[in-house]
Amino acid sequence: MKKKTAVVFGTFAPLHQGHIDLIQRAKRQCDQVWVVVSGYEGDRGEQVGLTLQKRFRYIREAFRDDELTSVCKLDETNLPRYPMGWQEWLDQMFAEISYDETQQELIFFVGEADYQQELSNRGFETVLQERKFGISATMIRENPSKYWKYIAQPFRRQFTKKVLIMGSASNGKTTLAKDLARYYDAPVSLEYAREYQIKNNVRDDELTPKDYYYLLLGQYDQTSKLIDSNANRGLVIADTNSLVTKGYYDYYMETEDQGDLSGETFDNLFVSILAKEKWDLILFVQPIGSYINDGFRDMTMAEDHIRHSFSQHLDQMRERYLTTIPLVYLAEDYLGNYEAAKVAIDAIYQAD
Numbered sequence: 001m002k003k004k005t006a007v008v009f010g011t012f013a014p015l016h017q018g019h020i021d022l023i024q025r026a027k028r029q030c031d032q033v034w035v036v037v038s039g040y041e042g043d044r045g046e047q048v049g050l051t052l053q054k055r056f057r058y059i060r061e062a063f064r065d066d067e068l069t070s071v072c073k074l075d076e077t078n079l080p081r082y083p084m085g086w087q088e089w090l091d092q093m094f095a096e097i098s099y100d101e102t103q104q105e106l107i108f109f110v111g112e113a114d115y116q117q118e119l120s121n122r123g124f125e126t127v128l129q130e131r132k133f134g135i136s137a138t139m140i141r142e143n144p145s146k147y148w149k150y151i152a153q154p155f156r157r158q159f160t161k162k163v164l165i166m167g168s169a170s171n172g173k174t175t176l177a178k179d180l181a182r183y184y185d186a187p188v189s190l191e192y193a194r195e196y197q198i199k200n201n202v203r204d205d206e207l208t209p210k211d212y213y214y215l216l217l218g219q220y221d222q223t224s225k226l227i228d229s230n231a232n233r234g235l236v237i238a239d240t241n242s243l244v245t246k247g248y249y250d251y252y253m254e255t256e257d258q259g260d261l262s263g264e265t266f267d268n269l270f271v272s273i274l275a276k277e278k279w280d281l282i283l284f285v286q287p288i289g290s291y292i293n294d295g296f297r298d299m300t301m302a303e304d305h306i307r308h309s310f311s312q313h314l315d316q317m318r319e320r321y322l323t324t325i326p327l328v329y330l331a332e333d334y335l336g337n338y339e340a341a342k343v344a345i346d347a348i349y350q351a352d
């Protein structure tokens with residue numbers, strides 16, 4: 001008996017609940033299903049940062065625990081554009097799924113009557129499934145937060161608005177991050193260094209290069225987990241990032257003996273983590289107000305001129321490494337900063 005193999009093809013930019021339902025119903029009507037992720041350089045997915053390779057990886061991730069679902073990638077860059085290249089497209093698809101007509105019976109599950117028509121004309125078995133939930137990838141790309149619940153989990157990270165709050169220590173940054181998170185019902189990634197220092201009972205000025213290395217990794221990991229958590233509904237707020245950690249590293253480690261971890265190793269990790277972080281907005285809190293001793297802070301920073309020069313150093317680094325990210329300086333009292341931060345966030349994020 002030939003193995004009944006379902007094929008569901010699409011751009012999947014992004015994969016959504018309608019697609020998942022189409023794929024799973026196809027799977028249940030056959031012995032297995034192939035999901036063919038199709039696209040080309042500069043396609044509508046790539047235009048929102050979802051390259052073909054990324055879509056392929058995310059869909060693999062979405063079906064990682066399902067042995068009846070296989071995923072392949074079909075790069076159409078060198079094929080005639082749809083609807084001109086059906087034959088070449090089908091030939092390439094058969095190669096990708098190692099189609100063997102003596103062993104497999106192919107059934108195409110499609111949501112478009114045009115696809116059914118074309119494939120039937122070519123002698124293929126097809127099943128036309130009605131569209132579900134009134135949702136489409138175009139609607140999601142245009143307003144991701146409105147259709148958030150329909151977006152397949154791995155794709156949500158791409159559509160998440162990530163807001164970074166920067167500034168020197170003890171200027172109301174953490175309070176602001178927590179208050180904004182509560183207001184927007186968004187997850188907040190607080191300073192990992194605080195947790196690390198409390199756990200290890202070390203002050204700012206006692207951290208070693210090795211500690212900074214773990215701080216870079218720990219902060220990135222913590223923020224990534226929040227982005228991938230179910231608490232994320234389209235907005236994530238972070239109290240700090242790799243750039244701020246690098247700022248502290250520069251400030252404290254400049255004259256220190258680098259021990260068994262050279263500055264180059266730290267800088268390599270810093271550059272690679274910074275490149276992975278993607279921010280949609282930076283709120284830069286200026287050092288105004290008094291410096292509070294929480295027991296873990298180095299009190300040299302309590303001196304206004306040191307705090308200001310550190311803040312300037314951070315801002316110069318931001319200018320150098322994150323120059324294209326929209327920026328709002330917050331230099332008022334706490335309430336003024338809180339209001340200004342909400343205006344800036346409302347401009348990039350509209351909750352459902």
Ligand SMILES: NC(=O)c1ccc[n+]([C@@H]2O[C@H](COP(=O)([O-])OP(=O)(O)OC[C@H]3O[C@@H](n4cnc5c(N)ncnc54)[C@H](O)[C@@H]3O)[C@@H](O)[C@H]2O)c1
Nearest residue numbers: 010011012018038082083085086089110111112131132135
């Ligand atoms: N070069 C060629 O001639 C050729 C030929 C065939 C296909 N292709 C390629 O295949 C891809 C076609 O993908 P697409 O743009 O139609 O993909 P898509 O990601 O928009 O949709 C994928 C499939 O899911 C179905 N679907 C969408 N929303 C649904 C919902 N809410 N409920 C149930 N089903 C739903 C669609 O009808 C489609 O069958 C394109 O990349 C195209 O270029 C190219």
